[in-house]
Amino acid sequence: MSEAGGAARRGQEFEDGLEKSDASVAAFESHEKTILDRLQHFLHGNPTMVPVIVLLLSIAVFGFVAGGNFFSAFNLSLVMQQVSIIGILAAAQSLVILTAGIDLSVGASMVLVSVIMGNLAVKMGLPAPLAIGVGFICGMLAGTLNGFLVTRVKLPPFIVTLGTWNIFFALNLWLSGAQSIRSQDIDATAPLLKWFGESIRIGGAQFTYGSILMVLIFAVLWYVLNRTAWGRHVYAVGDDKEAAELSGIRTNRTLVQVYAVAGLVCAIGAWASIGRVGSVSPQSFQEANLQSITAVVIGGISLFGGRGSIVGPLVGALIVGVFNSGLRLAGVDVLWQVFAIGWLTIIAVALDQWIRKVSA
Numbered sequence: 343m344s345e346a347g348g349a350a351r352r353g354q355e356f357e358d359g360l361e362k363s364d365a366s367v368a369a370f371e372s373h374e375k376t377i378l379d380r381l382q383h384f385l386h387g388n389p390t391m392v393p394v395i396v397l398l399l400s401i402a403v404f405g406f407v408a409g410g411n412f413f414s415a416f417n418l419s420l421v422m423q424q425v426s427i428i429g430i431l432a433a434a435q436s437l438v439i440l441t442a443g444i445d446l447s448v449g450a451s452m453v454l455v456s457v458i459m460g461n462l463a464v465k466m467g468l469p470a471p472l473a474i475g476v477g478f479i480c481g482m483l484a485g486t487l488n489g490f491l492v493t494r495v496k497l498p499p500f501i502v503t504l505g506t507w508n509i510f511f512a513l514n515l516w517l518s519g520a521q522s523i524r525s526q527d528i529d530a531t532a533p534l535l536k537w538f539g540e541s542i543r544i545g546g547a548q549f550t551y552g553s554i555l556m557v558l559i560f561a562v563l564w565y566v567l568n569r570t571a572w573g574r575h576v577y578a579v580g581d582d583k584e585a586a587e588l589s590g591i592r593t594n595r596t597l598v599q600v601y602a603v604a605g606l607v608c609a610i611g612a613w614a615s616i617g618r619v620g621s622v623s624p625q626s627f628q629e630a631n632l633q634s635i636t637a638v639v640i641g642g643i644s645l646f647g648g649r650g651s652i653v654g655p656l657v658g659a660l661i662v663g664v665f666n667s668g669l670r671l672a673g674v675d676v677l678w679q680v681f682a683i684g685w686l687t688i689i690a691v692a693l694d695q696w697i698r699k700v701s702a
Contacts, residue, residue: 390650392693393641393657396686400661404668412671415546421663422553423541425637427452427618429556429659430611431630432637433563434604436655439638440567441580441600442647443492443499448608449630450510451484453623455612457514460523460622463532470534478609484510485605489598507631514624523622539617552614559607560656567652576600581648636683637662640690661686 375383405412431448438445455477462473484506491502528535538552567573575596578586587593619626641658643650662683669679 390642390654390657392690392697393654393661396640397657397661397664400664400668404664404672408668408671412668416548417667417671419547419549419553421660421667422556423548423550423618424666425659425663426550426553426556427611427615427627428630428633428637428662429656430559430607430614431634432641432655432659433556433559433652434607434611435634435638436641436643436650436652437563437576437600437604437607438499439580439635439643439645440576440647440650440652441597442583443597443600444503444635444645445488445499445601445604446503446631447484447488447507447510448604448634449627450507450514451481451605452608452612452615452630453627454484454510454514454517455481455609456616456622457518457624459535459612460528460532460616461517463535464523464527464622467531470532473532474534474613477612478606481605481607481609481612482602483605485601485603485608486598488605489601492601493594493597518622518624520624522624525620528616528621535613535622536617536620538614539620550617552618555610555614556659557656559610560652563652572596572599577648579647633662636687639687642690645691658690 401412411417431452434448435445458480459473459477462468462476463470468476488499488502488506491497491506492499495502525536538555539550541548541550543549567576575586575591578589578591579593579596583593615627616622637658638655639645639658640661641650641654641656643652643654665682665686666679669682670676
């Protein structure tokens with residue numbers, strides 16, 4: 343009994359000690375978010391808003407500087423025509439960059455496929471639909487080659503596509519003999535190759551089928567990336583490849599598929615480029631590789647992968663077109679147009695770094 347009583351007293355003493363202890367609830371220091379913090383979080387959750395805001399501001403500024411001609415329906419539709427090919431290449435580039443890679447060969451691949459289509463249809467006399475189909479297959483094979491070297495040989499995407507850029511360019515000059523296929527020859531033997539250069543009028547605006555094709559490609563890719571399991575896998579691989587593997591995603595297969603689809607998009611761009619230029623020129627679109635990356639970066643897709651909307655590069659391509667058109671109408675030299683686009687690219691990357699700090 344004495345032991346039981348002693349235990350009870352010790353229990354009471356312990357409870358007395360608890361009663362005298364601090365009973366306040368743990369509290370965390372809170373601070374009110376500034377407007378800048380809220381803006382940073384908003385842009386992190388809506389990365390496409392940055393290029394949209396820049397596009398609207400660009401239109402307003404150049405409309406004021408260049409005058410009423412800038413806002414004419416014909417000029418605005420002309421911007422769409424001018425960026426159609428770079429926009430299509432930016433769509434292909436976006437798929438690769440979303441996986442934290444990069445493709446420096448998109449422009450060379452596109453020109454090579456256009457040369458293949460032109461040689462088969464004009465010089466060898468194959469039916470134009472067959473020549474176009476073979477071109478699509480060649481584009482997919484070129485992309486698959488990039489994907490194989492990245493996933494199986496384990497080479498960095500930058501090195502792989504830098505190498506294939508030179509390979510495709512050399513094949514392009516070899517197959518074409520550094521000679522263009524003239525517009526008259528295409529009209530006589532394979533006019534279907536120039537179909538995307540035809541246009542329709544809507545009021546005062548004039549839209550080529552190529553510019554409409556660009557919008558359709560982005561629409562299809564938006565659906566695929568946002569409404570299918572494959573699209574979610576693409577984002578997952580770009581965000582964290584190791585985590586994606588642990589979750590059961592076959593990352594290497596996804597990467598090869600991404601590069602193959604990018605190659606197919608480049609092949610579609612090759613067909614559209616023939617209509618845009620009016621001929622098959624092995625020397626055309628020499629800077630398309632870098633211009634496509636510029637559109638992607640300005641469009642808000644992170645170069646680190648896994649973040650951004652496919653709609654962004656479309657807006658980014660339009661921003662570049664608006665800048666070029668506005669500065670040209672304002673009488674600014676082409677040199678300074680390139681200068682302005684360079685600064686715009688740097689600012690876009692700086693914004694991306696600032697926005698990414700939210701998730702750091």
